[in-house]
Amino acid sequence: xxxxxxxxxxxxxxxAVSVRGVFNVLMQSISKEKEVVRLCRVDPTDNPLFSAxxxxxxxxxxxxxxxxxxxxxxxxxxxxxxxAIAEYLSRDLPxxxxxxxxxxxxxxxxxxxxxxxxxxxxxANILLPRPGYPQYETRAALCGLEVRHFDxxxxxxxxxxxxxxxxLADDKTVAMVxxxxxxxxxxxxxxxHLKRVAETARKLGIFVISDEVYAHIAFGSNPxxxxxxxxxxxxxxxxxxxxxxxxxxxxxxxxxxTCDPHGIFQxxxxxxxxxSYMEITSDPPxxxxxxxxxxxxxxNDEFYSKNLDITREAANALYERFKEIPSLxxxxxxxxxxxxxxxxxxSQIEGIADDVDFCVKLAKExxxxxxxxxxxxxxxxxxxxxxxxxxxxxxxxxRLKAFCLRHAKMxxxxxx
Amino acid sequence: MENGGNGNGVAAVNYESKAxxxxxxxxxxxxxxxxxxxxxxxxxxxxxxxSLGMGxxxxxxxxxxxxxxxxxxxDTLLSHKFHGYAPTAGLxxxxxEIAEYLSRDLPxxxxxxxxxxxxxxxxxxxxxxxxxxxxxANILLPRPGFPIYELCAAxxxxxxxxxxxxxxxxxxxxxxxxEALADQNTVALVxxxxxxxxxxxxxxxHLEKIxxxxxxxGTIVIADEVYGHLAFGTNPxxxxxxxxxxxxxxxxxxxxxxxxVPGWRLGWFVTTDPSATxxxxxxxxxxxxxxxxxxxxxxFIQAAVPHIINKTEESFFKKTIDNLRLTSDIxxxxxxEIPCIFCPHKPEGSMAMMxxxxxxxxxxxxxDIDFCFKLAKExxxxxxxxTAVGLKDWLRITFAADPSALVEGxxxxxxxxxxHARKCLKQY
Numbered sequence: 012x013x014x015x016x017x018x019x020x021x022x023x024x025x026x027a028v029s030v031r032g033v034f035n036v037l038m039q040s041i042s043k044e045k046e047v048v049r050l051c052r053v054d055p056t057d058n059p060l061f062s063a064x065x066x067x068x069x070x071x072x073x074x075x076x077x078x079x080x081x082x083x084x085x086x087x088x089x090x091x092x093x094x095a096i097a098e099y100l101s102r103d104l105p106x107x108x109x110x111x112x113x114x115x116x117x118x119x120x121x122x123x124x125x126x127x128x129x130x131x132x133x134x135a136n137i138l139l140p141r142p143g144y145p146q147y148e149t150r151a152a153l154c155g156l157e158v159r160h161f162d163x164x165x166x167x168x169x170x171x172x173x174x175x176x177x178x179l180a181d182d183k184t185v186a187m188v189x190x191x192x193x194x195x196x197x198x199x200x201x202x203x204h205l206k207r208v209a210e211t212a213r214k215l216g217i218f219v220i221s222d223e224v225y226a227h228i229a230f231g232s233n234p235x236x237x238x239x240x241x242x243x244x245x246x247x248x249x250x251x252x253x254x255x256x257x258x259x260x261x262x263x264x265x266x267x268x269t270c271d272p273h274g275i276f277q278x279x280x281x282x283x284x285x286x287s288y289m290e291i292t293s294d295p296p297x298x299x300x301x302x303x304x305x306x307x308x309x310x311n312d313e314f315y316s317k318n319l320d321i322t323r324e325a326a327n328a329l330y331e332r333f334k335e336i337p338s339l340x341x342x343x344x345x346x347x348x349x350x351x352x353x354x355x356x357x358s359q360i361e362g363i364a365d366d367v368d369f370c371v372k373l374a375k376e377x378x379x380x381x382x383x384x385x386x387x388x389x390x391x392x393x394x395x396x397x398x399x400x401x402x403x404x405x406x407x408x409x410r411l412k413a414f415c416l417r418h419a420k421m422x423x424x425x426x427x
Numbered sequence: 428m429e430n431g432g433n434g435n436g437v438a439a440v441n442y443e444s445k446a447x448x449x450x451x452x453x454x455x456x457x458x459x460x461x462x463x464x465x466x467x468x469x470x471x472x473x474x475x476x477x478s479l480g481m482g483x484x485x486x487x488x489x490x491x492x493x494x495x496x497x498x499x500x501x502d503t504l505l506s507h508k509f510h511g512y513a514p515t516a517g518l519x520x521x522x523x524e525i526a527e528y529l530s531r532d533l534p535x536x537x538x539x540x541x542x543x544x545x546x547x548x549x550x551x552x553x554x555x556x557x558x559x560x561x562x563x564a565n566i567l568l569p570r571p572g573f574p575i576y577e578l579c580a581a582x583x584x585x586x587x588x589x590x591x592x593x594x595x596x597x598x599x600x601x602x603x604x605x606e607a608l609a610d611q612n613t614v615a616l617v618x619x620x621x622x623x624x625x626x627x628x629x630x631x632x633h634l635e636k637i638x639x640x641x642x643x644x645g646t647i648v649i650a651d652e653v654y655g656h657l658a659f660g661t662n663p664x665x666x667x668x669x670x671x672x673x674x675x676x677x678x679x680x681x682x683x684x685x686x687x688v689p690g691w692r693l694g695w696f697v698t699t700d701p702s703a704t705x706x707x708x709x710x711x712x713x714x715x716x717x718x719x720x721x722x723x724x725x726x727f728i729q730a731a732v733p734h735i736i737n738k739t740e741e742s743f744f745k746k747t748i749d750n751l752r753l754t755s756d757i758x759x760x761x762x763x764e765i766p767c768i769f770c771p772h773k774p775e776g777s778m779a780m781m782x783x784x785x786x787x788x789x790x791x792x793x794x795d796i797d798f799c800f801k802l803a804k805e806x807x808x809x810x811x812x813x814t815a816v817g818l819k820d821w822l823r824i825t826f827a828a829d830p831s832a833l834v835e836g837x838x839x840x841x842x843x844x845x846x847h848a849r850k851c852l853k854q855y
Binding site: 052054056057062063065068069071072075076078080081082083084085086116117118120121124128146149150153258259260261262263264265288290291292293294295296297298299 | 451453454481483485486491492497500501504505507509510511512513545546547549550552553557575578579582687688689690691692720721722723724725726727728
């Protein structure tokens with residue numbers, strides 16, 4: 012048998028698992044006895060109550076039918092799309108963005124794919140939140156960026172542990188990533204806290220990459236504050252998409268926005284690097300880009316607030332039900348995004364080794380899918396999504412409660 | 428050139444040198460457009476711009492996709508059933524459809540597991556280079572070629588080695604050069620067939636020889652078939668996957684050219700490899716892991732693919748081929764009348780051709796780049812300098828245009844050449 016010189020990219024071998032990858036493993040464990048309840052993925056289209064505003068589909072369909080947009084799109088995006096996104100984001104920013112600050116991407120996934128290598132100079136390191144979103148770790152590994160994790164503090168509403176951030180940074184640290192509102196924690200950072208993060212970044216001389224894929228998905232008392240508000244303190248790169256707020260993850264439309272009133276990204280060559288890399292990356296379809304101005308301008312507040320109400324109701328229901336399960340601790344009532352972190356009190360459980368074991372057995376015994384926290388950086392925690400309708404959440408939590416009771420340590424069972 | 432990476436050899440790239448040293452086609456074309464705009468602002472020269480520079484036929488009305496595809500996409504979009512994430516490798520029905528579509532021309536059956544859906548062929552290129560990148564690797568690329576390969580290789584720290592395509596032999600691959608260039612670190616041989624920028628369509632025999640050479644040097648073949656089936660000359664299109672038993676082949680393709688929808692960004696990365704070299708669990712795992720990181724094309728566009736592939740009428744395909752044959756004929760005829768431009772091989776496929784510029788016959792033109800910039804300024808015609816695709820003092824002309832625009836454009840090129848002809852030759 013001949014030997015072919017194909018060995019493949021070793022970087023992928025050693026990379027972290029991906030959310031979708033673990034999802035596949037769990038899917039294989041699942042028993043088909045009951046109807047599957049998925050509290051594991053944050054695909055809002057899983058919730059039949061969430062409907063995309065028909066304006067969006069109509070706008071794209073019109074653009075497609077016009078036949079004017081079958082051509083290749085320009086490298087950084089159609090000018091009208093870039094302008095519309097700049098205007099949309101500027102509504103909440105003191106320093107207005109221009110079209111040149113916007114780069115259109117194939118979903119926020121591609122925005123991450125582009126922005127990390129841009130910072131990857133030899134020996135550089137990047138600060139990522141723990142728990143976080145594993146695509147960052149994987150992508151960093153692939154481009155040789157060393158990863159250092161700062162903690163989010165469960166007992167302080169998942170705020171950034173500023174001391175750990177400062178301790179980790181050195182002269183090779185290029186940037187920090189913040190996911191705001193937070194996936195997987197489900198919290199919305201306050202204005203004061205974000206300002207403090209910006210000031211810390213400035214002190215450390217690093218940029219802030221603010222992953223705002225869940226922008227405006229804030230249904231508690233803290234309003235959503237874009238990190239770009241503090242861009243005169245520290246330069247900010249904002250990542251966003253239409254996936255969550257517009258319930259259109261399958262459309263693959265996102266952006267990178269450089270919020271940088273002092274022109275630091277130009278001076279340091281970061282902007283040139285982004286533009287260089289975009290020469291080889293692909294794009295969202297031209298006709299979709301053409302529809303973006305209409306989608307961003309016309310969708311109304313009623314649509315947004317209706318979806319927020321649905322999310323709030325689901326999150327509250329989830330939180331209340333968690334209170335009934337002693338072996339699971341939810342330290343922070345979710346007030347944003349679409350998932351929440353819950354700690355497993357292993358001392359109250361028997362016969363389960365860790366979070367992965369917990370989730371595999373849960374899939375087998377209850378046909379319930381929840382993501383083990385190790386995937387997002389916190390072993391023996393669980394990430395539970397609430398982007399579903401109330402009835403599915405109730406059903407899911409009932410099964411979870413039954414499972415936990417069944418596996419409770421004997422002494423607990425007797426007293427229950 | 429670049430600073431090195433860390434011990435694992437993963438890419439750490441110096442972007443400044445990349446920005447200046449690697450020319451992109453879009454980059455040069457936009458500079459050429461700009462020089463026309465600048466000129467228009469102060470001169471009375473207000474000719475309409477004729478672009479024969481980019482491989483995007485949608486600029487011209489005679490090249491338009493079929494209603495079938497537009498309706499298919501509108502249907503899936505308005506069904507509201509495809510707003511959610513697709514699996515990272517692509518929707519199962521899309522993968523299955525493309526497997527069947529490609530299998531029609533192969534001596535074996537592809538399964539949907541062989542097919543991965545990408546955001547255009549551009550992403551398929553990036554994936555194949557990224558998959559193969561490892562410390563010290565090199566990749567064999569054609570010259571002239573398609574500069575996205577060079578760019579991807581540079582970003583992934585894969586060394587590029589160019590083998591020549593031979594104009595005097597119908598742009599066939601220089602097989603001796605390939606054997607000379609390859610070594611134990613060669614990870615792939617890339618061929619583009621039908622050819623961009625040369626317009627060649629390789630014969631079965633030549634592809635067989637390429638396969639055998641690849642086997643001899645122990646390297647896989649990446650077959651860029653983005654212009655698949657766009658063959659209008661005597662040689663029929665033969666997919667490289669036909670030789671999949673001889674050598675493992677990765678086939679890249681998309682809807683962009685055959686269906687004239689480059690803006691839809693729907694492509695594929697396919698392991699056409701009946702000997703199952705790519706089916707080893709470790710390899711499959713790696714490919715899947717990489718795709719887990721990527722965004723992929725819009726779900727509703729993927730969902731429209733089965734309908735598009737199944738229901739597109741033969742007459743649409745035939746019309747495209749006839750148009751390409753017509754326009755390439757026009758192009759060659761007009762070029763015959765321009766002394767300083769020589770076409771070594773009449774194109775038989777794709778949408779572009781390479782022609783040689785005889786600088787010595789021109790008065791004040793130093794090279795192909797100079798030629799193209801002056802042409803743009805004086806005549807508002809855009810063609811691509813061959814330097815952008817690896818051949819200095821050649822030109823790439825895209826003939827996928829309206830016949831009238833093509834004729835007008837070439838007449839202006841002829842006028843330009845006459846105006847700049849070396850004086851002592853003007854007597855002829």
